[in-house]
Amino acid sequence: MSGNGTDPSSLDVAYCVPSGKVFQGVYTQVHGYIALVICLLGSAANSVNIAVLSRKEMASSTNTILTGLAVADLLVMLDYIPFALHLYTGIGIAYNKNSYGWAVFVYFHSIFSQTFHTISIWLTITLAIWRFIAIKFPQKNRTLCNQKNTNIAIGVAYAVCPILCLPIYFAMNIQELNLSANENETISELDVMNSTTSDVTGERAYAIQMTENKDLLTAIFWIYSVFIKLIPCVVLSILSVLLILKMKSSDRRRQKLLKKSAITTNEGEKARLNDDGGKRGGGGRTDRTTRMLVALLGLFLATELPQALFGLLTAIAPHLFSICYYAFGEVMDLMALVGSAVNFVLYCSMSRQFRQTFTRLARKVLPLPRPNGEPLVPLKA
Known part of the structure; x- marks a missing residue:
């Protein structure tokens, strides 16, 4: 693809070969089992997130978005x-991993x-924008981030x-492979997504191959x-930076109000300060929600940013796709x-309301200890 006559394969060697293939060969031995446990x-x-966040007492625009997020993550x-x-x-070694049915499934997946x-x-992103509006423009929050607009945003x-x-739909196709002795050695060099071969004798074998349309492939990258x-x-x-700055600003303002409240002797002034703190959205509860969101965004960036940079590298140098992407695809x-x-661990650790609702829900369906010492039997809904 380069205009100076450089052989792209020589560039592949400079980046991902042979260390990429060695790493892939080792890691793929355990990837499936690790992924299964995580899934x-x-x-x-x-x-559990869906069950808890969709409860009536948890109803809010933020929790509605979190419910939609949990549904998407669950389906993945x-x-x-x-x-x-x-x-x-x-586990499924008895099945032909290169059958047409499996190829269709991999295409769907x-x-x-x-x-x-x-x-x-x-x-x-919607969740972050909603939260930013809530703390930056609280007077407009109920108008802009009401339940109707939240449902529209999710929809x-x-x-x-x-x-x-949509372009990904057209980037792949199912092709029949001829698993001869020679080609068994080179199948992994193709842009094949379900390239795991099995002992196929006298049966047709199929695999997912990326399109040969370089322009479409580059556009997809x-x-x-x-x-x-x-x-x-x-x-x-x-x-995330704006939310952190706003939290720090709110903390500084709260500290000033507390100091002012501590030295004043005017009860009316104390009441006014307390009332002002209540109008600011529940004080500590608002900050806990914002901190939970910042932690959620930080987790997102930690997992998605490396993939974004890797994808950008592939878009800039598409000839690295067949080698580098498949070498590190499982890690991504x-x-x-x-x-x-x-996310469940994050919600439990940072949201008291989530923990309380989860506990009440668990006591309805599980034989958990009751606060009054009653027998360990599930409660009726």
């Missing part, structure tokens, strides 16, 4: 479980997982993201790296899964 725990955690993990079993473990992960990304994310991912990954990371980085998948799985 199973994450699916359970996101199911449920989809990844059979994919990991199929490609990375020996590639589209489905990317679409709902993109929905998760843009809901995270737009679920409707537009599949369209944004740019859409993936810039619009789906990099722009959200930049936006969330800016919003794992980072995305971790980011989707740990």
